[in-house]
Every structure is written in structure tokens, then in C-alpha cells.
Amino acid sequence: MTLVYVVAGEASGDVLGGRLIAALRARRPDLEFAGIGGPRMAEQGVPSLFPYGELALMGLLEVLPRIFRLKRLLADATADVLARRPAVLVTIDSPGFTLRLAERVKPAGIPVVHYVAPQVWAWRPGRVVKLARRVDRILCLLPFEPVFFEAAGIPVTFVGHPVLESGADRGDAARFRAAHALGEAERPVIVMPGSRRTEVSRLLPIFGAALRLAAGAMPGLRPVVPVAPIVAEAVRRATADWPVPPILVEGNDAKHDAFAAVAQSGGAGLIKSGTSSLEMAVAGIPHVVAYRVNPVTAAIVRRLVKVPHASLVNLLAEREVVPERLQQDCTPEALAEALLTPLRDPAAAAAQRAGFAEALAHLRAPEGMPSEAAAEAVLRMLPAG
Structure with missing residues (x-):
């Protein structure tokens, strides 16, 4: 079985993870999944290594009181990924945690796809060099992002924004x-x-x-x-x-x-x-x-x-x-x-x-719904099934 390890650090990433796993399964029923997420990923049969809510922090000073606990969680996640040796690690948003995880497992030869480009283009463009050493591909949600990351030598796929398939306009x-x-x-x-x-x-x-x-x-x-x-x-x-x-x-x-x-x-x-x-x-x-x-x-x-x-x-x-x-x-x-x-x-x-x-x-991406386009991009990182 081919293992895909998916990590989401907050509610919006959990939704993306659940949709991505469903789209991947529809294309490759032989795939197995593990990772860190919430209820949407759990609905897809993927239990979380630890409660993902512990990662849902925002702000520089707000993180400081939790820094030692976050380091412990990062160490636990790293150990689990390295022990399982997935065919690909998909990290979703939450760059403060997920990209540190990517940095730790990348030397082991595990391909890393990061879903939702970190907004370094908005406020820390110099960090794109460090990002290039941590990930093998970025799945972008916004149309102006690919040019920025491609200029830094990072392979990019614009998959469209998941809000388009959220159903936000279909309530009763x-x-x-x-x-x-x-x-x-x-x-x-x-x-x-x-x-x-x-x-x-x-x-x-x-x-x-x-x-x-x-x-x-x-x-x-x-x-x-x-x-x-x-x-x-x-x-x-x-x-x-x-x-x-x-x-x-x-x-x-x-x-x-x-x-x-x-x-x-x-x-x-x-x-x-x-x-x-x-x-x-x-x-x-x-x-x-x-x-x-x-x-x-x-x-x-x-x-x-x-x-x-x-x-x-x-x-x-x-x-x-x-x-x-x-x-x-x-x-x-x-x-x-x-x-x-x-x-x-x-x-x-x-x-x-x-x-x-x-x-x-x-x-809107050139073809397919966002979760479908993301699944196709991840599949291209896997060995043939």
C-alpha cells in the first residue's frame, strides 16, 4: 500500500485535508492515509496523531507561552512521519508548524507538497529561499502566487480556491x-x-x-x-x-x-x-x-x-x-x-x-474543482499505482 501523510493545523486546513483525501481515494482506492487533522479528516478514516486544536495559534507573542508544548508536538510528528516513511507528506497551511515539520523530514528523502502557499509574498519575501529548501511543490490558491514562487525555483500548481466548492452560496x-x-x-x-x-x-x-x-x-x-x-x-x-x-x-x-x-x-x-x-x-x-x-x-x-x-x-x-x-x-x-x-x-x-x-x-483554476486539481498534483508525486 502507498501511504500519504496529511497534516492540517486548524479548521480550514482540516476541511481541505478531508476533501483532498476523498478526491485522492476516488482516483487511487489503494492509497492509505495517516496524519494530523480534525473532524473532516476523521470522517475520511484518518485519526489524528494528536488533537489538532493545539496548533491553532496566531501571533508572535501569543505563541510564546506554548512554545515548549509546540516543540514536543513537532518532535512527535517528526518521529511518526519518519517511522511511517510515507510516499509523500502533504502539509496544509499553518506554516509555523507544518513547514518546520517539512524541514525535519525532507532530508530523509520524503517528498513534501505544501497546500496553501504561505503568504511570504505579502510580508516576508526573503523567506522564499528557505521555503525552497523545505518543499518539492506548492499548491497555490491564488492566481498571482505562482509567478512569485516559480521565480524562486519552486514548482507550483495553481489549483483554485476551495471556497468555490464550499457550498457557501447553497444554503437554505x-x-x-x-x-x-x-x-x-x-x-x-x-x-x-x-x-x-x-x-x-x-x-x-x-x-x-x-x-x-x-x-x-x-x-x-x-x-x-x-x-x-x-x-x-x-x-x-x-x-x-x-x-x-x-x-x-x-x-x-x-x-x-x-x-x-x-x-x-x-x-x-x-x-x-x-x-x-x-x-x-x-x-x-x-x-x-x-x-x-x-x-x-x-x-x-x-x-x-x-x-x-x-x-x-x-x-x-x-x-x-x-x-x-x-x-x-x-x-x-x-x-x-x-x-x-x-x-x-x-x-x-x-x-x-x-x-x-x-x-x-x-x-478558478484552468480545469476541475480545487480539490480535484490538488489531488491530481499530489498523484503526480506518487509512484504509479
Whole structure:
């Protein structure tokens, strides 16, 4: 049997891992799998070496208290990969962990495919040289990435962005409203604070304060918070004192139903920077992008960042389609104002949706769905079956 070892360090990577494994199995039923992941990979019959939630950290200073535990996990993962000797190691996103793992196993002759290009093009372009020594191929999600990595001598495959096959635009609005007894006068708004504990603890208090202001200006708003399993309890605690009780939803089907209800009612979203913004674009939901990290981390990032926008929608459109409220601008007052704008102004909402179509048009790979294109790229790294 040919073994493929797949490593995902957070919820979004787990989804990619699950889809990739399913697509690989459809093409090569003889393949075996092992690795580190979450529920989506477990559904494909791949138990995790250890709970992947331990890797879901963000920020330079936020990682420091966990550094010794992370080193132990890295050592455990390295030992497992070297003992199993897979035909290929597929590392998915989470570069702080996965690329260190790649560096440790690469000398043993194990081919490494990294899925989701690290955004060194955005803020640390000099690190691409080190990356070239760690991986044999990168599977890129964004159309402007291949040129950057190919210039450094790294083989690249643009596979398209998985948000296109996420189902974010295929929810059932009526089912959501019925399931949560949403009144006719209630207007749902999506709130997405992230899938990392550090993001939730830092952003939810600000988001909650912004929603209080928005609800005061526009009665009837009802926050809906999709939650990843690893942060579900933290979100429940953080939202327990909100004046308007939020609807918490778990799982993709419930989340997509919520998206449909928000889009149908002309709602909007308060979204942390990242892939969530692309989900909103696919669902057709106007939104504001927000983010805040430790001030020391922010000061370092400001000196390194090389791109004009934080939102992927804005980067793809090459202009500000979605308002960004980052760091010192990420305040309850600024977020409430940006959230209310598309709720009050249909022209502003329509302008965002037109920008979404423009941005998403760049995300399609030349052939096949993203998971299929990724599977084909991985198969080319394997011995013939």
C-alpha cells in the first residue's frame, strides 16, 4: 500500500485535508492515509496523531507561552512521519508548524507538497529561499502566487480556491429561519471572529461592543455566529452577556443556511480578516473586515507587510471593495459604522456585491474543482499505482 501523510493545523486546513483525501481515494482506492487533522479528516478514516486544536495559534507573542508544548508536538510528528516513511507528506497551511515539520523530514528523502502557499509574498519575501529548501511543490490558491514562487525555483500548481466548492452560496434560508424561530422583523447579521482561541478572545469583545452600537441604531438586528468546534465553548462564554442573544451555529450546513438567511434579508457581516471574507463574497453578503493582534506583533508586521490590503477580496479586485478596520481602526464605533452602511444603503451593498463577482472570477483554476486539481498534483508525486 502507498501511504500519504496529511497534516492540517486548524479548521480550514482540516476541511481541505478531508476533501483532498476523498478526491485522492476516488482516483487511487489503494492509497492509505495517516496524519494530523480534525473532524473532516476523521470522517475520511484518518485519526489524528494528536488533537489538532493545539496548533491553532496566531501571533508572535501569543505563541510564546506554548512554545515548549509546540516543540514536543513537532518532535512527535517528526518521529511518526519518519517511522511511517510515507510516499509523500502533504502539509496544509499553518506554516509555523507544518513547514518546520517539512524541514525535519525532507532530508530523509520524503517528498513534501505544501497546500496553501504561505503568504511570504505579502510580508516576508526573503523567506522564499528557505521555503525552497523545505518543499518539492506548492499548491497555490491564488492566481498571482505562482509567478512569485516559480521565480524562486519552486514548482507550483495553481489549483483554485476551495471556497468555490464550499457550498457557501447553497444554503437554505427558510430552513434557518424556521430552525431558530427568527421573527419577520429580525434581520440577521453574520459575525465571524475566527477559529483560533487567540482570535476569539481578542476580537469577540470588540465585535460585541460594535453590535450593541449597531443594534441601538437599527433595532431588530440579530447576530449569528458560526463557530468551529475547538472554540465553541469560548464563544458561548464570550457572548453570554450580549444584550441580543446570538444564534450560534455549528457545522457547514447550518453555517451556509445562515449565510442564505442573511443574504435573503439584506443583512451584512462583521468578519475577521482571512478566508471568511471570501466566504461572504461567495454568499453575496456585504461585510466589513476586522482584525487586531497584540500591539508588539502589529508593530513588527507593519514593518514587514508588502501588500496594500488585508482582505483577499480587495487583493483580488486590486481595490477596496470591502472596508477594512485593522488594529487601531478596529474599534466598536468604526465597526458599527461600517456594518450599518450596507444595511442602510442598498447602493453600497450592491457595489460590494459587484466587486465580489470581479474578485471571485480570478479564483478558478484552468480545469476541475480545487480539490480535484490538488489531488491530481499530489498523484503526480506518487509512484504509479
